[in-house]
Amino acid sequence: QVQLVESGGGLVQAGGSLRLSCAASAPIFVFNAMGWYRQAPGKNRELVAVITSGGATTVYADSVKGRFTISRDNAKNTVYLQMNSLKPEDTAVYYCNARLRELQYWGQGTQVTVSS
Numbered sequence: 001q002v003q004l005v006e007s008g009g010g011l012v013q014a015g016g017s018l019r020l021s022c023a024a025s026a027p028i029f030v031f032n033a034m035g036w037y038r039q040a041p042g043k044n045r046e047l048v049a050v051i052t053s054g055g056a057t058t059v060y061a062d063s064v065k066g067r068f069t070i071s072r073d074n075a076k077n078t079v080y081l082q083m084n085s086l087k088p089e090d091t092a093v094y095y096c097n098a099r100l101r102e103l104q105y106w107g108q109g110t111q112v113t114v115s116s
Contacts, residue, residue, distance in 0.1 A: 002025055002026045003024070003025040003105075003107075004022055004024055004025075005022070005023045005108070006020060006022050006094065006095070006096050006110040007020070007021050008020040009094060009110030009111045011114075011115065012113070012114055012115070013115050014086060014115065014116050015085060015086065016114070017082070017085075017086065018083045018086065019082050019083070020081040020083065020094055020112075021078055021080055022034070022036070022081075022107060023077060024077045024078070025077075026077070027074070028072060028079065029074050031053055031099055032052070032053055032099050032101065033051065033098075033099050034050070034051055034079045034096070034097065034099070035049055035050035035070070035079075035096075035097045036048040036050075036081045036095070036096060037094070038092035038093065038094045038095065038112075039095070039109075040093075045095070046061065047059075047061055048064055048081065048094070049064065049068055049081060050070070051071070051072055051079065055072055058070055064083075067083065067084050067086075068082065068083050068084070069081070070082075083112070086114045088115065088116045089114075090112060090114050091112060091113050091114050092111075093109040093110065093111050093112075094110050094111075095107055
């Protein structure tokens with residue numbers, strides 16, 4: 001069973017930055033893609049950013065384009081989400097996701113709270 005462990009969440013003021021990390025218990029190069037999703041209270045879980053196995057392709061939600069950057073370090077089996085210029089509407093629980101063909105794996109989530 002693959003385990004994904006997120007870290008790096010916390011409380012930050014608007015305009016600040018955070019970097020989330022997702023450490024996998026398996027080599028991440030085996031996954032077709034890895035990504036970050038978030039879920040705010042009372043809302044559905046939504047895609048934030050995705051990166052393919054080779055790192056050649058990244059996809060971002062329109063709401064975070066230009067502010068967030070997803071990256072991966074295969075040697076450390078870790079995926080990162082650098083979040084800059086944070087806004088109160090970015091407040092949510094952020095989840096790491098890994099896809100291997102039809103299988104999906106999720107982390108337990110890390111809370112990000114942006115104060116105005």
